């Protein structure tokens with residue numbers, strides 16, 4: 001699958017010297033520079049980062065929930081800042097907003113039901129109480145029916161189903177959720193004709209958590225997008241304890257069949273399942289924000305290095321013990337947006353050879369909706385998008401020494417990030433990819449993409465101090481992930497600096513980063 005990247009056209013100016021030798025030369029020159037840190041001194045404006053995050057996390061924006069007025073205000077702020085800096089929009093005619101066709105389906109529990117049919121007996125189960133309809137793509141919110149076929153856990157399901165060329169007429173029943181296995185499993189199961197999927201979550205507390213986190217509404221992209229993890233086209237239910245027990249009743253599952261020690265063949269459960277859904281569907285107004293700093297070199301200007309950060313957050317939801325129901329999302333991801341603006345400001349003052357594209361996505365928290373749509377309707381063709389650098393949910397309260405480069409093992413971008421960090425005396429370790437932020441849809445399309453994640457070792461911070469800082473600032477997905485006047489900005493300055501320098505390296509290098517592995521889910 002790496003062929004798709006190998007087939008891409010080379011930059012027109014590529015000369016006689018082998019590209020790899022030139023890249024190595026440039027890299028050596030950079031590595032042997034006398035000063036470990038780049039000469040450009042105060043490029044990242046931390047006062048600006050402080051101001052951007054102050055506005056974006058204000059209670060008036062009510063947590064920037066996807067499709068809300070607060071999110072639209074955040075988009076307006078970002079556009080306003082880009083205009084102030086004189087950076088044009090990347091859309092048609094220089095527009096900044098890319099409308100994303102989102103819809104919200106509000107599930108009517110009274111009209112949504114599951115019926116189990118065994119011989120002539122029928123037993124009905126209630127939506128919200130016995131099962132919840134899972135999040136999915138626009139074709140996943142439809143009725144389905146078929147014979148229940150137990151396929152074990154997600155990790156073993158492919159082996160269990162190996163003997164069946166066709167899954168026509170079958171409703172697959174899996175113990176637990178699919179996680180990132182969905183990227184491989186779902187497209188294959190759809191191809192083989194599966195009617196639907198039931199995920200068994202027999203633990204009452206786990207099931208309650210699934211039900212609560214989904215709530216009554218499902219957001220989906222109303223356009224053909226390819227994301228089997230978040231926008232699956234296979235209708236999927238999450239079954240709680242009562243429905244799980246009824247599905248498996250009378251079936252003996254070999255106790256060690258589910259841990260992979262013995263081969264396990266899928267078991268027909270001897271009953272049929274019929275699921276019907278009723279939902280009220282409405283349009284949701286949402287948009288990605290996009291801007292472009294044109295490259296210095298006319299020959300390479302058509303190619304872009306893309307910086308990405310989502311600007312939505314969770315909006316308002318369950319209040320915490322202080323009664324605060326606004327999820328302000330300072331670290332996740334006002335900080336990422338602010339860093340992108342600061343990087344854009346630095347690059348427009350001193351543009352690199354290739355162009356720099358800045359993408360602020362909507363709907364990340366609701367399943368990478370803005371970025372999934374973007375890769376299906378890119379403003380700059382993906383063939384000309386040489387790399388993606390994603391920043392999300394990690395405002396370090398002190399300057400990190402170590403980084404993780406998620407997705408970095410899939411392309412040469414990981415090694416470039418490691419070498420860039422080394423120039424500063426830091427380390428950056430490439431790792432695999434997960435569908436947990438906006439870099440994932442790009443990797444799925446074969447675009448080298450990395451999510452820079454700050455580590456938990458910080459400069460000038462003792463172990464005790466580190467614990468104190470973590471307790472004070474680690475507020476992932478809680479209402480008190482919010483702006484504070486005493487937040488130390490040196491960590492974000494360093495985070496933004498690494499991203500800025502990595503982007504510069506990629507934007508100046510003669511060769512583009514290339515994929516080393518097939519896109520996730522396509523093996």
Ligand SMILES: [Zn+2]
Pocket residue numbers: 332365393477
């Ligand atoms: Zn988040």
